[in-house]
Amino acid sequence: MDKVLNITTEFTSGLQLLFGNVKKHKLVLPEAEKPWTLGLLLFWIKDNILVDKDKWYLFLKGNTVRPGIIVAVNDQDWELLGDLNYQIKNNDNITFISTLHGG
Amino acid sequence: MSDKDQSTEGDRLVPKLTDAHVYEEKIKKMKVSHAAQVFSQRVGAIMKRITVMANNCTPSIDREAADTGQLCLFVDNLFDSANGNVIKPTPGKDLRSAVTLTSPHWVFWNKALDVLRMINNFTSTHSVGANCEDDDSDGILDNLKDFLFNEIPLNEENEDEENCSAQHDALTTFPTLEQTGSLINSGSRAYRPKTGDTLCKECFYWAFELEIHSTITNGKLFKKGDVVAIAASGGKDSTVLAQVLKTLNERYNYELKLVLLSIDEGITGYRDDSLKTVLENKDEYQMPLKILSYEQLYGWSMDKIVAEVGRKNNCTFCGVFRRQALDRGATLLNVNCIATGHNADDIAETVLMNILRGDVARLQRCVNIITITEGTIPRCKPLKYTYEKEIVMYAYFKKLNYFSTECVFAPNAYRGYARTFLKDLERLKPSSIMDIIHSGETMCVKENVKLPDIGVCTKCGFVSSQDICKACMLLEGLNRGLPKLGIGKSSKANKALAALPNPSLLHF
Numbered sequence: 317m318d319k320v321l322n323i324t325t326e327f328t329s330g331l332q333l334l335f336g337n338v339k340k341h342k343l344v345l346p347e348a349e350k351p352w353t354l355g356l357l358l359f360w361i362k363d364n365i366l367v368d369k370d371k372w373y374l375f376l377k378g379n380t381v382r383p384g385i386i387v388a389v390n391d392q393d394w395e396l397l398g399d400l401n402y403q404i405k406n407n408d409n410i411t412f413i414s415t416l417h418g419g
Numbered sequence: 420m421s422d423k424d425q426s427t428e429g430d431r432l433v434p435k436l437t438d439a440h441v442y443e444e445k446i447k448k449m450k451v452s453h454a455a456q457v458f459s460q461r462v463g464a465i466m467k468r469i470t471v472m473a474n475n476c477t478p479s480i481d482r483e484a485a486d487t488g489q490l491c492l493f494v495d496n497l498f499d500s501a502n503g504n505v506i507k508p509t510p511g512k513d514l515r516s517a518v519t520l521t522s523p524h525w526v527f528w529n530k531a532l533d534v535l536r537m538i539n540n541f542t543s544t545h546s547v548g549a550n551c552e553d554d555d556s557d558g559i560l561d562n563l564k565d566f567l568f569n570e571i572p573l574n575e576e577n578e579d580e581e582n583c584s585a586q587h588d589a590l591t592t593f594p595t596l597e598q599t600g601s602l603i604n605s606g607s608r609a610y611r612p613k614t615g616d617t618l619c620k621e622c623f624y625w626a627f628e629l630e631i632h633s634t635i636t637n638g639k640l641f642k643k644g645d646v647v648a649i650a651a652s653g654g655k656d657s658t659v660l661a662q663v664l665k666t667l668n669e670r671y672n673y674e675l676k677l678v679l680l681s682i683d684e685g686i687t688g689y690r691d692d693s694l695k696t697v698l699e700n701k702d703e704y705q706m707p708l709k710i711l712s713y714e715q716l717y718g719w720s721m722d723k724i725v726a727e728v729g730r731k732n733n734c735t736f737c738g739v740f741r742r743q744a745l746d747r748g749a750t751l752l753n754v755n756c757i758a759t760g761h762n763a764d765d766i767a768e769t770v771l772m773n774i775l776r777g778d779v780a781r782l783q784r785c786v787n788i789i790t791i792t793e794g795t796i797p798r799c800k801p802l803k804y805t806y807e808k809e810i811v812m813y814a815y816f817k818k819l820n821y822f823s824t825e826c827v828f829a830p831n832a833y834r835g836y837a838r839t840f841l842k843d844l845e846r847l848k849p850s851s852i853m854d855i856i857h858s859g860e861t862m863c864v865k866e867n868v869k870l871p872d873i874g875v876c877t878k879c880g881f882v883s884s885q886d887i888c889k890a891c892m893l894l895e896g897l898n899r900g901l902p903k904l905g906i907g908k909s910s911k912a913n914k915a916l917a918a919l920p921n922p923s924l925l926h927f
Contacts, residue, residue, distance in 0.1 A: 328815075329655075382842075383839075383842035383843050383846045384838075386812065388815070391620075393608060396610050414823070415655075416838070
């Protein structure tokens with residue numbers, strides 16, 4: 317059975333600078349024993365697609381995103397979906413929006 | 420009656436009612452949940468019905484129990500009428516729905532006021548206890564009347580159950596937070612940190628804009644016919660501010676003339692890019708735009724200043740110069756008021772910073788929603804109570820075009836620490852931002868503490884708490900090759916200045 321997940325991630329409001337200035341990334345998450353959650357995805361992103369690896373702390377803090385970064389799954393606030401525990405589905409569009417910049 | 424109900428085994432009519440609800444000496448603490456269980460539709464209906472039924476048999480129940488039941492039903496209805504969370508009424512709960520011009524609420528409320536007046540008369544004539552002062556009750560009645568007839572939003576369109584935007588358009592008064600929260604829709608998108616509500620996109624826009632409208636009207640920020648300069652940087656806050664002010668101006672007939680005012684600090688790789696966004700905003704929102712540059716006002720761009728002073732304290736120059744630059748720009752444009760995009764997070768950060776620095780004078784000023792100093796143009800902060808997260812969500816959902824790069828010189832700024840701390844706090848307890856603002860607002864200084872007098876600068880004539888304003892002092896330092904001159908305490912700077920040759924000869 318094909319357990320590979322195809323998802324899209326977007327990094328906006330300055331976060332794209334950590335990802336080679338590319339906003340939109342189409343990702344293929346490999347088959348895993350445990351179901352893919354947002355919590356797992358964050359660290360997978362850090363290990364696999366983060367370009368500016370020295371600055372990972374601008375993206376993550378502890379086991380989650382740095383406070384001030386908003387996460388939306390298909391335009392829904394992740395805080396409504398169980399945040400780190402949300403189980404990723406095929407074709408999900410996950411957006412990371414930074415609020416940590418001047419106004 | 421409760422005793423009888425409890426004497427049965429497992430088949431109670433009112434299972435939630437306990438002794439702690441009924442016997443005065445057992446009532447632990449007055450709580451809303453307790454009251455809701457007593458004044459419930461079920462308790463009221465059963466009490467009334469049983470009394471009627473029981474009077475046909477023996478032994479009969481006191482007839483007054485039916486009236487008590489009626490009272491319970493009345494209070495339940497009153498709660499429902501102000502607490503509706505669905506658009507269409509459900510059977511048996513007619514009042515727990517949106518208020519429309521033809522809904523039963525109006526008839527009920529008129530009757531309810533009569534009933535409450537009766538209760539009021541009854542309690543004031545019967546009460547003899549010293550703790551029963553009958554002065555408050557009229558006030559409470561007036562408040563309630565005011566609330567029911569003026570505060571509850573009116574829903575004129577009541578046909579489309581799915582589409583809550585129709586409801587929003589009809590709303591003209593500001594709902595309470597409970598009411599905004601009750602507009603939960605199945606397609607919810609955003610979680611509001613300020614209120615804990617979950618709202619769909621349309622409801623979120625509506626709540627967001629209405630709160631700003633309320634901030635503007637409650638704070639009396641603008642007068643009809645005012646020309647208002649929006650301090651526009653191209654960033655999220657000022658872009659959202661321009662969008663919302665334009666929307667509200669049209670929706671509520673503020674009759675304002677809105678103009679954009681931008682300051683070009685001369686920061687390569689930051690401001691030059693962000694000004695492009697402002698230019699796009701100008702076309703999109705059809706507002707006139709004025710750009711003033713540091714170079715043209717002071718003869719120094721931030722790039723040049725940083726080359727001179729280094730990366731420490733550079734934000735001091737930028738902040739002080741920008742404040743004055745906005746004043747100068749506003750004078751040029753002949754506006755009545757400057758609106759800045761400071762949001763709740765910014766203000767909470769500033770409160771924290773001023774506490775850490777022990778700056779009492781600024782601590783008081785920084786939370787003011789509108790700052791009016793004689794001889795200057797008033798400044799106001801319509802987004803003062805708006806969370807940064809919601810501003811970003813609003814811009815994201817509306818796909819607003821804004822510029823989002825952190826200033827290249829900012830990473831060493833003191834504010835960064837306050838910001839990180841605040842964001843950590845917000846994650847633990849979202850209300851902490853409002854709590855900090857509230858603390859700032861309620862803080863007051865003992866009367867005998869001397870605060871600086873606000874006057875004008877003897878050199879440039881702009882507002883200052885010193886003889887020579889900070890901007891002139893900083894500029895003098897730059898021009899004399901002593902960039903540290905204006906940094907730190909002004910008394911030191913004054914001494915240093917006096918020691919220089921030709922102290923009175925300031926370069927401009």
